[in-house]
Amino acid sequence: MHNAYIYVNPIIAFSMLSAYIADMDRTTNLLGALALALTDKMGAELKDIFDRSGETAAAVIVIGYVPGISVQILRQVLDLSHPGTVRVADRLEEDGLVERRSGLDGRTVALHLTRKGTIMRKKLMMRRLDMLEAALEGITTNERGVLADLIAKVLTNLPETEMGKHRICRFCNVQTCSDCPIRGHAI
Amino acid sequence: MHNAYIYVNPIIAFSMLSAYIADMDRTTNLLGALALALTDKMGAELKDIFDRSGETAAAVIVIGYVPGISVQILRQVLDLSHPGTVRVADRLEEDGLVERRSGLDGRTVALHLTRKGTIMRKKLMMRRLDMLEAALEGITTNERGVLADLIAKVLTNLPETEMGKHRICRFCNVQTCSDCPIRGHAI
DNA sequence: AATATTATATGCATAACGCATACATATACG
DNA sequence: CGTATATGTATGCGTTATGCATATAATATT
Numbered sequence: 001m002h003n004a005y006i007y008v009n010p011i012i013a014f015s016m017l018s019a020y021i022a023d024m025d026r027t028t029n030l031l032g033a034l035a036l037a038l039t040d041k042m043g044a045e046l047k048d049i050f051d052r053s054g055e056t057a058a059a060v061i062v063i064g065y066v067p068g069i070s071v072q073i074l075r076q077v078l079d080l081s082h083p084g085t086v087r088v089a090d091r092l093e094e095d096g097l098v099e100r101r102s103g104l105d106g107r108t109v110a111l112h113l114t115r116k117g118t119i120m121r122k123k124l125m126m127r128r129l130d131m132l133e134a135a136l137e138g139i140t141t142n143e144r145g146v147l148a149d150l151i152a153k154v155l156t157n158l159p160e161t162e163m164g165k166h167r168i169c170r171f172c173n174v175q176t177c178s179d180c181p182i183r184g185h186a187i
Numbered sequence: 188m189h190n191a192y193i194y195v196n197p198i199i200a201f202s203m204l205s206a207y208i209a210d211m212d213r214t215t216n217l218l219g220a221l222a223l224a225l226t227d228k229m230g231a232e233l234k235d236i237f238d239r240s241g242e243t244a245a246a247v248i249v250i251g252y253v254p255g256i257s258v259q260i261l262r263q264v265l266d267l268s269h270p271g272t273v274r275v276a277d278r279l280e281e282d283g284l285v286e287r288r289s290g291l292d293g294r295t296v297a298l299h300l301t302r303k304g305t306i307m308r309k310k311l312m313m314r315r316l317d318m319l320e321a322a323l324e325g326i327t328t329n330e331r332g333v334l335a336d337l338i339a340k341v342l343t344n345l346p347e348t349e350m351g352k353h354r355i356c357r358f359c360n361v362q363t364c365s366d367c368p369i370r371g372h373a374i
Numbered sequence: 375a376a377t378a379t380t381a382t383a384t385g386c387a388t389a390a391c392g393c394a395t396a397c398a399t400a401t402a403c404g
Numbered sequence: 405c406g407t408a409t410a411t412g413t414a415t416g417c418g419t420t421a422t423g424c425a426t427a428t429a430a431t432a433t434t
Contacts, residue, residue, distance in 0.1 A: 027335040028319040035225035037345045037355040107381040132215040148214040168224040294412040
């Protein structure tokens, strides 16, 4: 038994190839535009309620998930230098959103949200979800399902390290993100 | 003729509603995670070949599309203050990627890419597309088409102003982005 | 007990911005 | 024509966010 070849007119073959490449590039490019536009919007929305860098806002979310997290671990999730992360903690403390408590180990610091920090965290998450929900306006329920599955597929390609998984999810609303495609990222 | 009502067990109805909301939230949240992860990756990739802020890299792309663009217009696309944009131009000139020429109007400056700038622009675009292509690994051709259409739909929701359209497309590879969902954004 | 490791913090430098302002050119108007 | 206003660009200065080098404190190792 041998392979079956199908004769295709070269002109048609070329146009098929072109269409294939064009389609690829279109998806590729659109994906980039989407990411950029949404991140811009997210930044603007968050800045509106918390006038600090994006990573500082992310820290609020992460500390809320992992009360008592150390600067060292937070550093890895935020992908900052250690001094950079210490300064993030300084800013959050200064803003009254976070307090440093003593960790189990005498060296470590346990970061905890204050009451104000918890409220801010809720605001940040709501604002993020509202923005994203608005972006999805006009997408039907069925389309949402399809889109979610495709995004989930793309997301599995992205993390390069174990910590990268936590990093991707650093702004997520874990309670509503059932069936997270980035598996095993509980810190 | 009156409306037809279908009896649904309240428990089932509630679970349907929950599933509906959960599905919505899942899509919403995943969309946010995707945007964040891709933007992170993009930033890292671009920094690898051009160690300047994201907006500075974007300026290279935009100036390439609109040779002779003024600081004033560039400012709006990058969403920076005027002084901020002047400094972007300073940095690019310092790096030998851009040169200031005199515009038609004696007040305006015409920004042009140098040869080095044109090469850098190609590198930046290639790097971006390669990254995005890698993110799409494992997505079939059919799925790509579906994804592209859904992204296109979402993208139409995003720009709030006329200039916002240009802004969203500031990193795009226009040559391969056939059928741009952000209509009428030629500068 | 001395040394190495780990966690945190600080001094200092730099990049990337914005606001206020200065400067140059163009336009409008009396 | 000349003056006032608008427009485009540039600069001084301050602030935020960040990294590198280094200091300090606590723990672990030998």
